Amino acid sequence: MHAPLLAPSILAGDHANLGASAAIVGQLGLTWIHLDIMDGHFVPNFSFGPQTVAALRKNSKLFFDVHLMLDEPHRYVEAFAKAGANLISIHVEPAYDHAATLARIRALGCKNGIVLNPGTPAEAITPFLAHVDLVLVMTVQPGFGGQSFRQDMLPKITQIDRWRQERSLDFRLEVDGGVDLKTAAECRQAGADTFVAGTSFFAAQDRSAFAAAMAKL
Secondary structure (H helix, E strand, O other), X not given: OOOOEEEEEHHXXXXXXXXXXHHHHHHOOOOEEEEEXXXXXXXXXXXXXXXXXXXHHOOOOOEEEEEEEOOOHXXXXXXXXXXXXXXXXXXXXXXXXXXXHHHHHHHOOOEEEEEEOOOOOHHHHHHHHHHOOEEEEXXXXXXXXXXXXXXXXXXXXXXXXXXXXXXXXXXXXXXXXXXXXXXXXXXXXXXXXXXXXXXXXXXXXXHHHHHHHHHOO
């Protein structure tokens, strides 16, 4: 099992100063930051595009975990790779060539990931498990921060972790949505190793203690 890894979501940071929010993450000694890219179509919200990612990259050495919540992610992977993404995750739900897009992400020099929404069965991603660096299980319906964690996603995490072990695969298993210290511990027990925390991280009274507790999961 991979060591636990916290990837704070900048979506919950200060949108008037995203650079400062990213700096907070780096100052705590964390290595990853999660960037949610939303188009207002695949999910009912907008966030930011490759120019914002490029601007953040100029002053950050963090690992940029870029999550594309887009109807047509295949059209934008090159732009986000050029902007400074280290890992680009794409959803399985829209209709496009998933395998070719995952291969394209790697060809652009980034790690890749496949994502599934709460209503999507785990079986939908099985064709891609041997070809990804990360699987992201959404534990809320994506679009807005601050939602409650869905306990019914724990069996899905367990199933994907079982496949990972049975097939001797090495992808990271990430969870995103309603993740705090309690729900992260439950996800860790189910097999997750990478934890996207937005509201719970940036609203924590002691972010250092929060990060330290995550590292001990």
